[in-house]
Amino acid sequence: MIQSHDSIIVQSLGRFLIPVVQLFGLYVLFFGQYGPGGGFVGGVILGTSMVLPILVFGLGGTRSRLAKRALHGDGIGMLIYAGVGGLCLIGGGEFLNYAHLDIPGLETASRRSAGILLTQIGVAVDVAVTAVSIVLSLASEEVIEEPQNE
């Protein structure tokens, strides 16, 4: 079990920095179409923003709950990515040809832009969850076993 760090400097800085890191990760993810960045980097930054509370406040801390919950989302990113490809198939085009995404009111180029954004979100979710999962695996933590009251 990872204990919380007992230094007040680390705790206050963590309290201040974690939302900033999350916000920056979202910025990098959604502005990857306009500047450097994109799904992969944004996902890694979002993943580290979930790992940081575990290191600072311990695994039992309230702020670490998001990371534990994120572990259940393994594979959702892949589902989003391949799902966009499937929607293109349904729309009558080739796999991952975003021009055939069936979004009403958008011309072809804007449909492609929307497809890029959706697949980037898929990559980001996948990378973020994988980062948290690998870190918790390396720390040999038992996190999934929450008591089930039946």
Place this chain on the structure above:
Amino acid sequence: MTFSFEILLLILLLVTAAGAILVKDLMSAVLLLGSYSFFLALVWAWLGAVDVAFVEAVVGAGLATVLFLFTLFETAPKDGRLRRPPPPMAALIALPLLGVLLLYAAKDLSEFGDPNSPPSVHISPTYLERSFQDTHTPNVVTAVLMDYRSLDTMIETIVIFTAGIACALLLRGKSS
């Protein structure tokens, strides 16, 4: 002036890489590897590949260092061997030969920034001219990565997913 800065960057790259291999304390080796990634990110940025520099800085200097440190906490932080075993004779002969072969083959590559090289003649101009009309995405790198080469990126995502699954299968649940 910029020339000496580039040389300094490349020397620092070599020094940190050699230090990461040679140093005894594995914790220092991990931190040297992190600084190596950071210098490499600076080199990418200097070459104009900002997206690659971003990934290198975030993954190489950030996440990989954290993963290495976690591994060190679970294992021994010191290289316990008194002397490293000498490399085998075959490697000492074969690896320099391989290096010479690669350098010989590298002569066939086009020069860096050569306007007449095959990629600069048709592929790059096509992407640069058409990607905005095709996709309404100002960042050409993102357009190529997520639209023109979308299937490649999907397989890369599958690789990352597989890495996470493999780590969980190998490492989790051992204590119970």
